[in-house]
Amino acid sequence: MNLEDEFAQYRGELVAHCYRMLGSLHDAEDAVQETYLRAWKGFAAFEGRSSVKTWLYRIATNVCLNALQHSSRRVVPSALGAPGNDPYDLEAQALEISWLEPFPDLLDPALVVGNRQSLRLAMVAALQHLPPRQRAVLILRDVLAWQAAEVAELLDTTSAAVNSSLQRARAELARLAPAEEHLSEPDEPVRRALLDQYAVAFERADLVTLEGLLTEDTRWEMPPIPTWFSGRPDVMRLLEARLPRGEGRRIMVETSANGAPAFAFYVRGDDGFFHAHSLQTLTVTKAGISAVLAFHKPSLFTAFGLPLSRAGGE
Structure with missing residues (x-):
C-alpha cells in the first residue's frame, strides 16, 4: 500500500474524531484537510515510533486544539436558556452563534455503527461543554482507548x-448527558412503525397522530432559532401554529445522522417544486419520540447526499 492510500483509509474515522472535538462537520473536514497537509510535509521526519494511524490522530488532535483556541463551543438552543412557550414569538435566527451540526452516517456507516454512542448528537453536544484539552483526553481515552502515557505524550x-483530567471530564459528562442517552430504543419492528407513522403524520399535518408519538417530556429545538420548546403540550402548540394543514405541501425523506434516525423536510414552493427546509434528527425511545432537533439550515442537505429541491413525484 502506498502512502496516499494508507492516509486515505483513515479519513472517515479522522473526520469523526475531529467532529467529536469540534461539533461541526464542516470544521472537522477542514481539520482533516489540515492534518493531511501537515502529515505530507512532515512525513520525512516521521520516525516510525508509532503507527501511521496513531501519528495522524496526534496531528489531528493538535489541529483541533489549535482551532478551539480561536472559536467558541458549538451549542444547541437548550444550552442557552429556558424553553419558550409561545409559538408566535420565536427569536430571529442567531447566525452569529456557533451551532452544533449533525454528522451524516453515509460518510462511513460501519464507523458510525461501531462508535454510535460517542457520535450521538446529545453526547457530542455534552462534549462541547468540556474544556478543549479535557475533551481531548476523554475522547482519546474513552473512545479511542489510548493509554494514559500516549495521551500524556501528545499533550x-x-x-x-x-488521569485526573479524565476523572473530571467523566464526572462533568455524567452531569451533562441527557437521560435519553441511557434509555433503550424499541425493537426494530416497533421503531420502524413509529418512524413511518411520524413521517406520514408530519406530511399530512396530522396533529392527533403526532401527539400520540411524542413523549410527555419531549423537546423540540430549531437551530439557528434560539427559541426551543419542552414538554408535549408546548411542542404541540408549536406544531399547530407552524405546520400548515393539508396534504401535498410537505415531503419527508428518511436519512440517518449520528447513528440515529433523521428526516429531510421539504416544503412545496410556488413553483410546484419541494425545497429543502430543515433536517430533523430524532431521539427514539420505547416511550416514543423524546426529542427532535430540527436544523433549519438547508445547506446541510448536500452533506447528506440530498438535493436542495425535488419534484413532487420523486
Whole structure:
C-alpha cells in the first residue's frame, strides 16, 4: 500500500474524531484537510515510533486544539436558556452563534455503527461543554482507548495529570448527558412503525397522530432559532401554529445522522417544486419520540447526499 492510500483509509474515522472535538462537520473536514497537509510535509521526519494511524490522530488532535483556541463551543438552543412557550414569538435566527451540526452516517456507516454512542448528537453536544484539552483526553481515552502515557505524550503532560483530567471530564459528562442517552430504543419492528407513522403524520399535518408519538417530556429545538420548546403540550402548540394543514405541501425523506434516525423536510414552493427546509434528527425511545432537533439550515442537505429541491413525484 502506498502512502496516499494508507492516509486515505483513515479519513472517515479522522473526520469523526475531529467532529467529536469540534461539533461541526464542516470544521472537522477542514481539520482533516489540515492534518493531511501537515502529515505530507512532515512525513520525512516521521520516525516510525508509532503507527501511521496513531501519528495522524496526534496531528489531528493538535489541529483541533489549535482551532478551539480561536472559536467558541458549538451549542444547541437548550444550552442557552429556558424553553419558550409561545409559538408566535420565536427569536430571529442567531447566525452569529456557533451551532452544533449533525454528522451524516453515509460518510462511513460501519464507523458510525461501531462508535454510535460517542457520535450521538446529545453526547457530542455534552462534549462541547468540556474544556478543549479535557475533551481531548476523554475522547482519546474513552473512545479511542489510548493509554494514559500516549495521551500524556501528545499533550506534553504527565499520566497522572491525564488521569485526573479524565476523572473530571467523566464526572462533568455524567452531569451533562441527557437521560435519553441511557434509555433503550424499541425493537426494530416497533421503531420502524413509529418512524413511518411520524413521517406520514408530519406530511399530512396530522396533529392527533403526532401527539400520540411524542413523549410527555419531549423537546423540540430549531437551530439557528434560539427559541426551543419542552414538554408535549408546548411542542404541540408549536406544531399547530407552524405546520400548515393539508396534504401535498410537505415531503419527508428518511436519512440517518449520528447513528440515529433523521428526516429531510421539504416544503412545496410556488413553483410546484419541494425545497429543502430543515433536517430533523430524532431521539427514539420505547416511550416514543423524546426529542427532535430540527436544523433549519438547508445547506446541510448536500452533506447528506440530498438535493436542495425535488419534484413532487420523486
